[in-house]
Amino acid sequence: MKLTKKEKAxxxxxxxxxxxxxxxxxxxxxxxxxxxxxxxxxxxxxxVKDDFKDIKGFEGYYQHNSQGIVRSLDRKYVNKxxxxxxxxxxxxxxxxxxxxxxxxxxxxxxxxxxxRFEQLQREYKETExx
Numbered sequence: 001m002k003l004t005k006k007e008k009a010x011x012x013x014x015x016x017x018x019x020x021x022x023x024x025x026x027x028x029x030x031x032x033x034x035x036x037x038x039x040x041x042x043x044x045x046x047x048v049k050d051d052f053k054d055i056k057g058f059e060g061y062y063q064h065n066s067q068g069i070v071r072s073l074d075r076k077y078v079n080k081x082x083x084x085x086x087x088x089x090x091x092x093x094x095x096x097x098x099x100x101x102x103x104x105x106x107x108x109x110x111x112x113x114x115x116r117f118e119q120l121q122r123e124y125k126e127t128e129x130x
Contacts (some may be wrong), residue, residue: 011067013038018102020095053127055106055120057113062092062106064120066128070094070104 005093052063052071064070079085094102094117102117 014069015068053124055115056123056127058106058108061108064124066124068117068121069122070106070120 006071012082022107052065054060055062055064060073061075062070062072072089072092074089075087077085077087092106094104097103097114097116103114104117104120105112105114107113
């Protein structure tokens with residue numbers, strides 16, 4: 001797959017940001033770059049339109065794309081008090097573990113699981129092949 005100039009600009013920005021900060025930029029940070037003129041609105045649309053797929057074991061809660069961007073999905077739930085609540089999905093942030101690898105923490109019903117960036121990329125490629 002050949003990338004366009006705009007796609008390369010977004011990928012380079014994400015890689016540089018990740019190298020510097022140790023985690024992927026939030027959607028707000030990307031929007032700031034658009035506002036500053038460093039990225040185009042069309043660059044932003046490409047990130048959103050990229051093919052997101054469910055993460056194995058977290059179907060209906062989290063998805064990831066070919067660039068490793070993980071997002072949580074909008075969902076309704078009932079809290080401890082029995083009230084109906086709505087959770088708005090968002091782009092998740094990676095952190096560095098003690099060994100320097102990028103990892104992300106996913107949770108369902110108060111059970112947390114950490115996944116490494118490489119692990120998510122491998123899972124994405126496996127789902128793409130099948």
